[in-house]
Amino acid sequence: MAVAQLSPSYTETRFLSSQLSSASTRLYSRRRQALRPSSKARNAKIVCSVAPNEVQAPITPQTKGTRNKPDCFGVFCVTYDLKAEEETKSWKKLINIAVSGAAGMISNHLLFKLASGEVFGPDQPIALKLLGSERSFQALEGVAMELEDSLYPLLREVSIGISPYEVFQDVEWALLIGAKPRGPGMERADLLDINGQIFAEQGKALNAVASRNVKVIVVGNPCNTNALICLKNAPDIPAKNFHALTRLDENRAKCQLALKAGVFYDKVSNVTIWGNHSTTQVPDFLNARINGLPVTEVIKDTAWLEKEFTEKVQKRGGVLIQKWGRSSAASTSVSIVDAIKSLITPTPKGDWFSSGVYTNGNPYGIAEDIVFSMPCRSDGNGDYELVKDVIIDDFLRERLKKTEAELLAEKRCVAHLTGEGNAYCDLPEDTMLPGEM
Ligand SMILES: NC(=O)C1=CN([C@@H]2O[C@H](COP(=O)(O)OP(=O)(O)OC[C@H]3O[C@@H](n4cnc5c(N)ncnc54)[C@H](OP(=O)(O)O)[C@@H]3O)[C@@H](O)[C@H]2O)C=CC1
Ligand SMILES: O=C([O-])CC(=O)C(=O)O
Structure with a gap:
């Protein structure tokens, strides 16, 4: 040798x-x-x-x-x-996809889905740009090696790095997963600050070097406020291009409705998750449909819908952690794939999907300038429109107010990271991520 x-x-x-x-x-x-x-x-x-x-x-x-x-x-x-x-080959032009927290659990599922072609299609070659840290660098090398050994024909390049300014160069998609988990005894305000700093830096880096039309999906928690911080630090990229992942919550809600109605989950549509990816989120059964009919006509048990169903979805992540010993990773990666596909394929007629998006100009009366999960439709061009024809009754309105208040309080806590002056943290109560109990 x-x-x-x-x-x-x-x-x-x-x-x-x-x-x-x-x-x-x-x-x-x-x-x-x-x-x-x-x-x-x-x-x-x-x-x-x-x-x-x-x-x-x-x-x-x-x-x-x-x-x-x-x-x-x-x-x-x-x-x-x-x-x-x-x-x-009759392939499309290569696209650059950045993934942060690339050595983490969610990425370990997601990267292989991306590389296989199941997300962007069998004629879409991709370059994966993996962002890690000094602490995870060796693990990142291991991830890159596993990707190589998988021999995916559509995976043309894999690069690894710890500087977002290098990793995000020319990226068309940024899947921001890496974030510090909330440890025992850590206040939510501390988590907002620590992770907010990560997303402020990544927003600046995207602003400096990413494609001007980059689509950003923030997964790392608390994802709504992290997405807000990220977009505020990227003023040259349209705010509309930033999403906080609430698709996992939507999928969880569909599963519960299907179970209760005794149908397979592909019969459930028009499910909106409103608000924050936290235990104040609002899974909307008023506008949801089963076999094309309003859920309230199929499931007559209103008490179940208002209480059990709602809480089940809000706390699903925590129950899973109790069973599994770690937070949802496989189903989260599936929901990231769903979220991407919802933006690159036309939404089926009459249906919609949930995403945490910037509220400016929303038709629901939700406070402007926060990232709030709402019903969206897409033509499949990477963009989306908010769905206008939804019903909001008193029950739903009251819940929307609660999750909105939480997001406004989170926003005040991170004012130092969004360029809006001094932070003032008055979180109404120490609310939880879905994964916390
Ligand atoms: N929105 C949603 O629906 C969901 C969101 N999540 C969130 O996704 C995120 C990632 O989850 P998962 O992949 O399971 O987590 P892991 O713990 O497996 O990986 C997280 C990665 O975050 C990175 N990280 C960044 N900053 C820190 C820090 N200060 N301390 C420790 N690690 C850090 C680490 O990578 P590195 O060292 O390379 O930076 C680590 O690999 C979490 O914030 C989780 O709460 C989880 C499920 C659902
Ligand atoms: O809290 C967590 O890390 C997990 C989470 O978001 C979820 O399961 O929805």
Whole structure:
């Protein structure tokens, strides 16, 4: 076995030996495979093993100006021309997808769905840009290796890094999953502040380097207020492009309604989750339908709808944690896929989907300038419109007010992160994430 000792002047070495926070994106690409540096070699020369009959990759030092657009990094190149191969296929133009918290549980499910083609389609090649941290860097390398070993034809590039300014370069989708979990004894205000800082930085980075039409889905909790912070820090990107994930809640609500009505869940439609992804969220049974009929005509047990159903959905995450010992990861990744597909495929006629979106201009009388889950429809072009023809009765209105009040209080807590002055944290009560009990 031959051993190549590469000079530290190569880009890859520069990346590995520098402070991870400043030069931190590594490309794993199907264009290479010939050589792999040991991850232990971060502060040293890269030592790579090459089997005698393997093709030695050409060394292509990255030139200035292309630093932020990762392409085939020297030792990872192989000699065949992948671009020419792509021209023989009827594929769409490659899209760049950033995923933060990429070494976490949700990502561990999601990344493989993205890479398989089940999300963006069998003719859509993708580049995955994985954002982690110093603490997760080795794990990120492991994730990248597993992606490589899966041999997904549509997955053309994988890069990993810890600087959002590098990882978010030119991304068309940003799936922001990474966030600190709320630990025992931690106040919600502290969680808002710690995670808010992460999303303020990521918003700034998106504003600086992402595609101007990037679609952002915030998953990391508390996701509504994190999404608000993110969009406030990205003034050059339309606020409408930011979403907080409430699709998991919608899916949970559909499941409960189907169970109660004794139908399969594809018969349940028009389910809105209103408000915050927290225990004040409002699963709307008034406008929901089963087999095309109002839920209230199919399920006559109003007490169940108002109390049991509502609480079940609000607290589903916590019950799951009690059983599983960790929060929903597989079903969350499924719901992220659903959320993306809802934006890139036309919404079935008469139906809608829930997403936490910016409230400015909403037709429901909900306070402006927060991120609130509401019913949306899409033409399939990545954009959405709010659904106008929904009924809001007194019961629903009262609940909307409660979840709205919570989001307004959360917003006051993070004023220092949204550019609106000093924070003042007067959360009405220490409300819970769905996963907390
Ligand atoms: N909206 C929704 O419907 C749902 C949201 N969630 C939320 O999604 C998020 C991710 O969940 P999951 O993947 O299961 O979590 P994991 O704990 O498995 O992963 C979370 C990732 O967050 C990153 N992170 C960022 N900052 C910190 C920090 N200060 N301390 C510790 N970790 C940090 C870590 O990655 P790194 O070190 O690379 O930064 C870690 O890998 C959580 O906030 C969770 O509450 C979960 C379920 C549903
Ligand atoms: O609280 C959590 O981390 C989990 C969560 O959001 C959910 O299950 O809906």
